[in-house]
Amino acid sequence: QDYTWEDHGYSLINRLYPEVGQLLDEKFQVVYNLTYHTMATLRGVDTSVLRRAIWNYVHCVFGIRYDDYDYGEVNQLLERSLKVYIKTVACYPEKTTRRTYTQFWRHFKHSEKVHVNLLLLEARMQAALLYAL
Numbered sequence: 860q861d862y863t864w865e866d867h868g869y870s871l872i873n874r875l876y877p878e879v880g881q882l883l884d885e886k887f888q889v890v891y892n893l894t895y896h897t898m899a900t901l902r903g904v905d906t907s908v909l910r911r912a913i914w915n916y917v918h919c920v921f922g923i924r925y926d927d928y929d930y931g932e933v934n935q936l937l938e939r940s941l942k943v944y945i946k947t948v949a950c951y952p953e954k955t956t957r958r959t960y961t962q963f964w965r966h967f968k969h970s971e972k973v974h975v976n977l978l979l980l981e982a983r984m985q986a987a988l989l990y991a992l
Contacts, residue, residue: 917982
């Protein structure tokens with residue numbers, strides 16, 4: 860059975876500590892929906908599929924999988940260097956180096972790479988909260 864933030868985690872934390880539940884949910888939503896609609900030199904791009912793939916890949920790394928998500932998207936959208944970077948930052952942040960940062964998405968802006976960092980760190984926090992709750 861799926862145990863999701865939306866269906867279970869948020870409602871449980873909201874019962875235990877209502878103010879924190881709402882703040883966490885808003886924080887997750889802001890980061891998840893953040894977009895400039897750009898990818899490298901392209902403008903007007905719908906990045907929602909990529910953001911969802913990154914979020915779900917982080918959850919997958921921590922053992923959380925969703926039956927209604929096609930994980931084939933992850934393999935199509937996330938190149939190997941990005942997956943390595945995500946695993947390194949999410950699981951071993953102390954091993955993250957400048958070289959690891961520069962190895963993925965070489966032609967993308969730093970702001971786009973920072974957004975990836977925000978996505979994966981918030982997804983990691985959500986995964987940890989799901990386990991804790």
